[in-house]
Structures are given as structure tokens and as C-alpha cells.
Amino acid sequence: MNVDPLFHPGWIEFNERQWGLEAEHLTLTPDKGDAWRLDTVLYRNRRGRLVTPPRNPYLPIHFECSSERPASINRRKRMALTRLAERLRETGLGGSLSLSPVADDVRPFEWAQMSARPRFTYHLEIAGREERIDPSARKKARKCRRLDYRCEVSEDYAAVAGCLSGPESRKGFDYRLEAAELDRLAELMGPDHFVCFLARNARGEPMGTRVCLYAPGGHAMAWSAGMKTEAMKDGVNNLVAEEALAFFEAQGCTVFDFIGANIPPVAEMKEAWGGRLVCHFVISQRGMRQLAREAYVTARTLLKRESK
Known part of the structure; x- marks a missing residue:
């Protein structure tokens, strides 16, 4: 499998x-x-x-x-x-x-002749996660529930796309995902491999989301996430994460990949869930300048050895 x-x-x-x-x-x-x-x-x-x-x-x-x-x-x-x-x-x-x-x-x-640089993510073992999660993460999720938020699996892709636009406007990047793209991906992968979690406030307004890919019995991945600016202090991110982990446990998934932990505030938020820090590599072709620099360093090292 x-x-x-x-x-x-x-x-x-x-x-x-x-x-x-x-x-x-x-x-x-x-x-x-x-x-x-x-x-x-x-x-x-x-x-x-x-x-x-x-x-x-x-x-x-x-x-x-x-x-x-x-x-x-x-x-x-x-x-x-x-x-x-x-x-x-x-x-x-x-x-x-x-x-x-x-x-x-x-x-x-x-x-x-390729260069490699490390990148990082967190892998959380879904079974037995209760003992690994920092109490602060649980506390924020409880706060969100006290504010009468609820989280559900949703096919309201317009609402999901609206929540994804929150970090886009705050951080100046583009998910390049509209409702039509989400709907297309859902159709291509099916409900057994693609799922959107949507959190609504007490008035029923969509405030936060997490879009995930998963393989039943295998890994689940936090592919995209976002919340509206006005909900940032309500613990929405934590509520959605809790609901997602419960959902994937029911699907028999073993590992939740938080996808990325390379920016200090993002790393701080994700490490609270108690996952294992995992390294993966980004490779690229070495350019002439880099090859020349490496040859220079090697030559200097050899000359120093011979002079001893």
C-alpha cells in the first residue's frame, strides 16, 4: 500500500x-x-x-x-x-x-553535481497523539469552542477559498486557488483522498479552513490552510487541526504531515502539536560560480596539507 x-x-x-x-x-x-x-x-x-x-x-x-x-x-x-x-x-x-x-x-x-539544502516539516503520529500535544494547543481549541465556533467537513468551496484569502492578503502571497480549482481537485481525487475542514463562528460565517490530502491507512497532509484576520485570536487554527486529526484517525491514517516548518512563527505554532521534526531536501543544479568556488576551496585545502 x-x-x-x-x-x-x-x-x-x-x-x-x-x-x-x-x-x-x-x-x-x-x-x-x-x-x-x-x-x-x-x-x-x-x-x-x-x-x-x-x-x-x-x-x-x-x-x-x-x-x-x-x-x-x-x-x-x-x-x-x-x-x-x-x-x-x-x-x-x-x-x-x-x-x-x-x-x-x-x-x-x-x-x-547537484546542490542540496534542507527544508523541514513536522510528522505527527496520529495514534496516541493526546500525550504528545502541548496543553497550550488544546487550550486554544477549547477557547474557540467556548466562542461557539463549530468545524465541519465542507464542500462549500467558495467559503473555503474565502478563508484561504486571509493569509494571502496578510502575508502577500497567492495560493493560486479559487473555488473552481478546489472543486476540480475534489472531483479528481474523490472524498476518500481530498477533504476541506471549515470553521464557522456563532453567526455561521466561515472564518477558518484547512484543505487536506490523504490516503486512508496512510499519510494525511495539511496542504493549505487559512483564516480570516478577525478570527486570528480565537483559536480557529487549533480547532480545525483537532477536528482534522480526529477525522483522519477514523480513516485509519497513521501520520499527519503539517507541511513546512521553515519560518519561525510557523515552526513555533506547529511544534506545539508534538510531531517529529522531519528533514527533506531541495536539490538544484550547481552553477559554474558554485563549482568554481568549490574547486577553489578544495585546492586551498590540498595546498595547506602539502605545506605541513
Whole structure:
């Protein structure tokens, strides 16, 4: 069973149609035998270069190994990622590629003359989460309930898009998602893989939302979230998160990926839920300037060794 909802055919089709890309489901295996297998989805732009589609946290990667011995897993994963790095280099990058946390060995990409920088998120084990969550997060959700907010699974995509516009106006970025795009994605993925949580205040006005992708029995992902400015102090974010976690537990999901923890206030908010800090890597082609700098540093190091 694949635990990553980013492999869902509807998600892949949405990326192709929404951003004008061409997707390729890539499977890599050894030249002989079936000791390991790596699956991913690559996206090409109109120039044939590989890109990470907008609004994608990373490119999904699934790795399987026929052995349970740590030494064998390490070796075979390195081999699989080396093959992937070679394929990326041959095709060419149209920008930076964000890779799944599954690609936790970045050396093959560096060996293939790519640079890598770490990015972070939090993964919360949904079962037993009550013991991990900081009381402050629970307190804010209780405050929201006392103010007579309620949260529901909703197909009111106009209301959802309205809540997503809150952080857009405050922080100056664009989700590039209108009600029509949300409706299209819901149709492509279906209710078993796409869900919107919507919080309304006592007057029934939509004030906060969280749009999630998930694989029943696998991972759930906090794809997009937003709340209106006037509700920021009411604990709406926490109420919606609590309701989402309860929903995904009922779907048998094992891990909730908060998607991103690279900005100080965002990291502070997300760490309160007690998840595990997870690193993934963004890779890019090394430019001539960077290669020259690395050659200079290497030469200086060698000269210092020889002078001793």
C-alpha cells in the first residue's frame, strides 16, 4: 500500500491541467533481480525540464527493499537514489526540485553535481497523539469552542477559498486557488483522498479552513490552510487541526504531515502539536560560480596539507 497521497492519479492530473505540465510515473529497479524498487512522479515543463509543480510540498518517492537488514537497506537505498540522481541529471532541472523525506540520503545527488539544502516539516503520529500535544494547543481549541465556533467537513468551496484569502492578503502571497480549482481537485481525487475542514463562528460565517490530502491507512497532509484576520485570536487554527486529526484517525491514517516548518512563527505554532521534526531536501543544479568556488576551496585545502 502506498501511503503518500501525492501518488494519487487525480492529484497528478490536477498538476498537469492546472500548471500545464507533463507527468511521468518513474519506476527504478536493479538491472537484475528485485532487491529494491523506487517509485516517483516527475513533472516536466514545456521545455522538457524537470520542475516541482506549484503548491506541491515535494515530489513523492516510495522505496521498497526485499531485505530487513539495516546494512542491506542502506546500500540498496543509496543505489536506488543514485539511479534517480543520474536520471534527473540526464533530463535536466528547470529549477529546484523538492524531494520527499523518503530521500533521506542526499549524497547521490551531490555526487551527481547537484546542490542540496534542507527544508523541514513536522510528522505527527496520529495514534496516541493526546500525550504528545502541548496543553497550550488544546487550550486554544477549547477557547474557540467556548466562542461557539463549530468545524465541519465542507464542500462549500467558495467559503473555503474565502478563508484561504486571509493569509494571502496578510502575508502577500497567492495560493493560486479559487473555488473552481478546489472543486476540480475534489472531483479528481474523490472524498476518500481530498477533504476541506471549515470553521464557522456563532453567526455561521466561515472564518477558518484547512484543505487536506490523504490516503486512508496512510499519510494525511495539511496542504493549505487559512483564516480570516478577525478570527486570528480565537483559536480557529487549533480547532480545525483537532477536528482534522480526529477525522483522519477514523480513516485509519497513521501520520499527519503539517507541511513546512521553515519560518519561525510557523515552526513555533506547529511544534506545539508534538510531531517529529522531519528533514527533506531541495536539490538544484550547481552553477559554474558554485563549482568554481568549490574547486577553489578544495585546492586551498590540498595546498595547506602539502605545506605541513
